[in-house]
Structure formats: C-alpha cells, structure tokens
Amino acid sequence: MTAHVHAAQCEFSFLSCSSSTFVETRRCTCTTFGRGAQRRAKRSAVKLVDRAARGFAELLTPDGYNPKTKKGRARGYSSAILHFAPATLSGLNVCQFASPECRAACLNTAGHGGIALDAAGLNDVQRARIARLNYYRYHRPEFWALLVAAIQAHVRRALKHGLTPVVRLNGTSDLPWERLRMLDRRTIFEAFPEIQFYDYTKDPRRAIAWARGEMPANYHLTFSRSEVNDADVRDVLAAGGNVAVVFDCGQKHDYALMPELWSGRRVINGDADDLRFLDPAGVVVGLSAKGRAIGMGSDTGFVLSARAA
Numbered sequence: 001m002t003a004h005v006h007a008a009q010c011e012f013s014f015l016s017c018s019s020s021t022f023v024e025t026r027r028c029t030c031t032t033f034g035r036g037a038q039r040r041a042k043r044s045a046v047k048l049v050d051r052a053a054r055g056f057a058e059l060l061t062p063d064g065y066n067p068k069t070k071k072g073r074a075r076g077y078s079s080a081i082l083h084f085a086p087a088t089l090s091g092l093n094v095c096q097f098a099s100p101e102c103r104a105a106c107l108n109t110a111g112h113g114g115i116a117l118d119a120a121g122l123n124d125v126q127r128a129r130i131a132r133l134n135y136y137r138y139h140r141p142e143f144w145a146l147l148v149a150a151i152q153a154h155v156r157r158a159l160k161h162g163l164t165p166v167v168r169l170n171g172t173s174d175l176p177w178e179r180l181r182m183l184d185r186r187t188i189f190e191a192f193p194e195i196q197f198y199d200y201t202k203d204p205r206r207a208i209a210w211a212r213g214e215m216p217a218n219y220h221l222t223f224s225r226s227e228v229n230d231a232d233v234r235d236v237l238a239a240g241g242n243v244a245v246v247f248d249c250g251q252k253h254d255y256a257l258m259p260e261l262w263s264g265r266r267v268i269n270g271d272a273d274d275l276r277f278l279d280p281a282g283v284v285v286g287l288s289a290k291g292r293a294i295g296m297g298s299d300t301g302f303v304l305s306a307r308a309a
C-alpha cells in the first residue's frame with residue numbers, strides 16, 4: 001500500500017483501514033497527512049458512527065446555534081444547552097408541572113425545532129431530542145460520561161475564546177438535576193463546582209428552595225409562570241425568587257408592547273440574553289412568545305396578551 005492510498009483511507013474511511021500497522025497498533029503510519037489531520041479524521045469518523053448509533057450528534061447544543069444564548073457573548077459568556085423532548089413527547093414525562101397550554105406552546109417548536117415537520121410532527125431536531133432523552137433513560141452511565149465530556153469540551157471552547165462557560169440542562173425539560181446522581185454519587189453541579197448552571201422551572205418547591213438558598217451554590221433557577229400556577233407565582237415572588245412570564249409581542253417580537261410592571265414587579269426583557277443568573281432579584285422576566293405560542297395571548301392563559309397585561 002502506498003502512502004497516498006493509505007492516507008486516503010485515513011481521511012475518508014479511517015475505521016476501515018486495514019494496514020497491518022493500524023490493525024495491530026490502532027495507530028496510523030500514513031506519511032501524507034500529519035498527526036493532527038489523522039486525529040481530526042478519526043474524530044469525525046467516530047462521530048459519524050456515534051451519531052448513527054445514538055440518533056444525535058451532540059449532547060449539548062453549543063454556543064452559537066441558539067440566537068438567544070448567542071447574545072450572552074456580548075456580556076462575556078458562552079452558554080451550552082441540553083435539549084430533551086419535552087413533557088411526555090418521548091413517553092417519559094420530563095416536565096412534571098407542565099400545563100396544557102405550556103405543552104401546546106412549548107419552546108420545543110421554536111426556531112429549527114418547528115421547521116419542516118413531517119406527518120408525525122417531527123423533524124431531525126425533534127428526533128435528536130427524543131434520542132437524547134432515550135439515551136438518558138436507557139443508557140444512564142454512558143449518558144453521564146457523555147455529559148461530563150460535553151461540558152469539558154464546552155469549557156475548553158469557551159476559554160479558548162476568552163468567554164466564561166455556563167450550562168443550561170433543562171433547555172426543554174424540567175428535571176431536578178440537583179437530585180440526580182452520577183455513578184460516583186456526585187451531582188453534575190458537584191462535578192463542576194466552578195461552572196454556573198441555570199434553568200427555568202415550573203416546580204414551585206424547587207424555585208422556593210432556590211430562593212431560600214437551599215440549592216447548590218452554582219445553580220440558578222427562575223420560576224416559570226403558566227395558566228395554572230398563579231398562587232405559586234405569588235409564593236415564589238414573596239420568597240425572593242424571579243418569575244418568567246410569556247407575553248405575546250407578535251411575530252416581530254415588539255418588546256415595547258411588554259408591560260413595565262406585572263403583579264407589582266418590574267418587568268425586565270428576558271430575551272435580551274439567556275443569562276438569568278445575572279438578573280436582579282425580585283423581578284418578572286418578560287419573554288416574548290415564540291413558535292406556536294405567537295398569537296396565543298389572552299388575559300389568563302400561559303401566554304399573556306401584552307397590551308392587556
């Protein structure tokens with residue numbers, strides 16, 4: 001085998017390389033490409049195999065793919081988000097406190113998640129979210145290992161660009177990560193004590209525990225209002241927590257339509273970025289309706305009519 005033919009195999013079909021050196025040592029001796037190119041080829045080949053086996057390419061959506069998290073860069077942060085199939089979409093309920101209207105208006109349908117859906121209401125983004133959740137459900141040890149590796153990679157990438165890495169694990173779910181333990185009995189927050197994690201939740205007990213300082217120091221929670229939890233909203237605000245409220249600001253997301261006050265609290269623009277852990281305490285985080293939620297505004301529903309608020 002000439003060096004050139006061998007190199008082509010490394011670059012385009014690394015895993016099928018049959019040179020005796022590679023088979024015995026798992027190390028390519030090709031001389032046309034350098035070690036860096038060989039490593040990149042190996043990584044991309046392994047990624048293709050992993051993607052086919054698992055049904056998703058990346059566990060965390062990296063900074064740059066989500067327009068809202070991208071805005072955090074201006075403040076020096078890089079956000080990575082874990083997206084599962086929400087509510088009971090995959091058969092496992094990952095949103096215990098979901099309401100009928102939040103299910104209907106879920107962010108899951110915003111952006112790429114809502115484009116070119118097939119007859120089953122799915123596209124590649126939706127299928128990847130179901131596959132990630134199935135991986136969490138049926139391959140828990142491998143899931144934890146992959147999550148740790150994904151956070152480590154996110155940290156490396158962010159630091160390389162001079163940004164502070166932060167992580168949101170409930171992009172489209174509402175799991176109690178502070179209670180989920182890896183094989184070594186640590187939570188993911190304990191495994192990365194220097195990383196800021198943040199989430200929204202509709203679980204009033206979690207939101208109030210956070211407001212009382214009973215959550216991990218590197219975890220921030222914002223309570224999320226729905227059409228069925230007004231009493232919880234009052235309790236969370238009284239405990240000192242923040243509450244996110246969705247307002248229908250139309251297709252053009254006209255933030256001028258958002259009220260200045262809601263329930264006696266100052267409304268801040270929660271779409272300016274996704275960095276909830278930087279919000280002042282005791283505010284309402286106004287979010288403009290997205291995806292299917294646009295046009296759902298009413299006086300009492302999950303999506304509030306902005307003008308009427």
Ligand code: SF4
Binds near residue numbers: 094095098099106107
């Ligand atoms: S709780 Fe949040 S993630 Fe779950 S269905 Fe409702 S809006 Fe979607």
